[in-house]
Amino acid sequence: MTISRSSLLLLPVLVFGLAATPSEEGTSAASDAAYLERNRQLLNKWKADPEHYARLQRDLRDFWALPEPKRRQLRQVDHAFHQLNVKMQKRLWRVAERYVAWLERLPEAERQQIEKTKDTSERLHLIRTIRERQWIEHLPRKVREDLEKLPPEARAAQIIQLRKQERQQRLLWSRPPAAKQRGK
Amino acid sequence: MAKASPLSEQERADLVAYLDGELTGEAARALEAKLSLDPAARAEADALRRTWELLDFLPQPQPSLRFTHHTLQRLAPLQADEQRRRQRWCIRCLGLGWVAALLFSAWVGYVGYNWLVPREPGERELLQDLRIIENKRLYDHIEDLDFWRALDAPDLFGEETSNS
Numbered sequence: 001m002t003i004s005r006s007s008l009l010l011l012p013v014l015v016f017g018l019a020a021t022p023s024e025e026g027t028s029a030a031s032d033a034a035y036l037e038r039n040r041q042l043l044n045k046w047k048a049d050p051e052h053y054a055r056l057q058r059d060l061r062d063f064w065a066l067p068e069p070k071r072r073q074l075r076q077v078d079h080a081f082h083q084l085n086v087k088m089q090k091r092l093w094r095v096a097e098r099y100v101a102w103l104e105r106l107p108e109a110e111r112q113q114i115e116k117t118k119d120t121s122e123r124l125h126l127i128r129t130i131r132e133r134q135w136i137e138h139l140p141r142k143v144r145e146d147l148e149k150l151p152p153e154a155r156a157a158q159i160i161q162l163r164k165q166e167r168q169q170r171l172l173w174s175r176p177p178a179a180k181q182r183g184k
Numbered sequence: 185m186a187k188a189s190p191l192s193e194q195e196r197a198d199l200v201a202y203l204d205g206e207l208t209g210e211a212a213r214a215l216e217a218k219l220s221l222d223p224a225a226r227a228e229a230d231a232l233r234r235t236w237e238l239l240d241f242l243p244q245p246q247p248s249l250r251f252t253h254h255t256l257q258r259l260a261p262l263q264a265d266e267q268r269r270r271q272r273w274c275i276r277c278l279g280l281g282w283v284a285a286l287l288f289s290a291w292v293g294y295v296g297y298n299w300l301v302p303r304e305p306g307e308r309e310l311l312q313d314l315r316i317i318e319n320k321r322l323y324d325h326i327e328d329l330d331f332w333r334a335l336d337a338p339d340l341f342g343e344e345t346s347n348s
Binding site: 013036039040042043056057060061062063064073074075076077078080081082092093094096098100102115120123124127128131132163167 | 282286289305307309310311312313314315316317318319320321322323324325326327328329330331332333334335336338339340342343
């Protein structure tokens with residue numbers, strides 16, 4: 001089979017056209033018809049709430065404005081999360097909601113500092129430091145003053161002890177009255 | 185009986201060079217002195233000059249008409265090889281040029297399209313990533329599952345259990 005010269009001349013044009021055709025990002029699993037159908041039903045339901053639908057549109061634009069690696073990262077988080085069992089999903093979901101609510105209430109400078117820290121362990125250390133400082137600030141004045149007088153090691157041990165006491169107290173309060181009676 | 189030559193071998197060689205106009209300087213002057221003083225040497229020089237002059241009257245050998253034809257015939261395969269080498273080289277250059285042109289076209293197409301036509305997400309994109317878009321507010325702050333799990337600690341954002 002021979003290829004004419006004019007066909008060869010058209011080859012770069014063809015390659016140009018193929019390269020210029022946008023590829024569909026993240027469609028490997030997401031193109032599944034059942035998945036799309038389920039999403040379509042959900043979306044139709046959400047469209048009934050204009051506020052919800054407007055937020056979706058805004059988040060969609062924001063998502064596509066993100067750089068490609070960041071979009072990929074969000075997809076990976078979502079995929080990994082949905083591989084967990086339902087119980088763990090619910091648990092982690094509540095964790096995420098508490099974390100994001102806390103983050104949004106933080107002063108701007110501290111929030112920025114957390115978000116700019118790329119290293120996970122450093123970021124966790126920073127979050128833990130701020131959480132501990134906030135916790136100490138909410139302690140009764142007398143306890144706080146006693147705590148501040150302690151040397152660092154004893155102080156850390158005392159914080160652990162106080163936290164444990166607080167958790168036990170909270171659990172006791174969260175139980176129904178009958179259970180409290182039995183617990184005594 | 186042959187008369188002995190009055191000239192030595194070196195002198196004869198000098199004489200031949202002299203007649204050819206190739207002897208200069210001191211050697212030429214020495215030979216001229218010898219020729220003026222020695223009649224025998226002068227006679228030999230005259231004999232040689234006449235011989236030289238006679239050579240001009242001899243017919244000049246001409247190359248045969250087939251000589252050129254034969255030579256060109258012998259050169260032809262060499263020329264063909266050279267031509268084939270050049271052709272192969274040209275084909276290779278052309279091939280490389282095409283590959284470069286294809287790669288360049290692909291790159292220009294991809295970059296150009298993305299630059300000229302910014303992606304405007306629509307309902308299709310929303311359907312594809314609905315779960316992510318719905319949860320983006322939370323996902324934005326969670327870089328990976330390990331980080332998420334680490335937040336699930338009692339002193340951070342984890343749930344308090346009776347044994348913690």
